[in-house]
Amino acid sequence: MTQQMTSDNEKNSKMLKGIIIGGIIGGALTLLDSRTRTKVKETAVDLKDSSMGMIAQVKENPGELKDQMISRFKDASTTLKEAISDAQSLYEMVNEEVLGRVGEVKDISTDALSTAKQATGELKDIGSKVADAGSQLKETNSKKHNSNTSSTSADINQNRNI
Numbered sequence: 001m002t003q004q005m006t007s008d009n010e011k012n013s014k015m016l017k018g019i020i021i022g023g024i025i026g027g028a029l030t031l032l033d034s035r036t037r038t039k040v041k042e043t044a045v046d047l048k049d050s051s052m053g054m055i056a057q058v059k060e061n062p063g064e065l066k067d068q069m070i071s072r073f074k075d076a077s078t079t080l081k082e083a084i085s086d087a088q089s090l091y092e093m094v095n096e097e098v099l100g101r102v103g104e105v106k107d108i109s110t111d112a113l114s115t116a117k118q119a120t121g122e123l124k125d126i127g128s129k130v131a132d133a134g135s136q137l138k139e140t141n142s143k144k145h146n147s148n149t150s151s152t153s154a155d156i157n158q159n160r161n162i
Contacts, residue, residue, distance in 0.1 A: 031037050058065050 031040065
């Protein structure tokens with residue numbers, strides 16, 4: 001087991017060395033481009049200047065810098081508290097207005113579904129009544145047609161005898 005841990009440590013060590021060497025090579029290749037070198041140099045100079053300015057300001061008047069920092073933190077804290085309060089108000093409004101009405105929407109949709117089912121049943125009843133009426137009309141037409149056919153046959157036979 002210790003042999004496996006040693007093997008894992010060696011692999012991790014080799015991997016770390018590879019990452020570091022890759023980073024150094026990548027950084028060196030990047031600096032071959034003159035625009036990148038110029039940008040890195042400008043950024044380093046700006047960082048140095050701002051650090052030196054801050055250090056000088058701390059040396060000259062540490063109390064004032066401390067007061068400024070405290071004031072900034074208080075302002076940021078106040079702004080953050082307002083944002084949290086606004087977020088809570090929004091959350092409450094959403095809960096009351098949106099989620100509270102979900103129940104109403106559910107009730108309305110249940111009523112609409114019930115009405116639709118009832119209307120479907122009534123339409124089926126109406127459809128069967130229309131079908132019955134159609135059947136009755138067909139029967140009436142059949143009877144009339146049969147009686148007309150038989151009376152027409154009788155008339156024809158009578159006319160032949162004359």
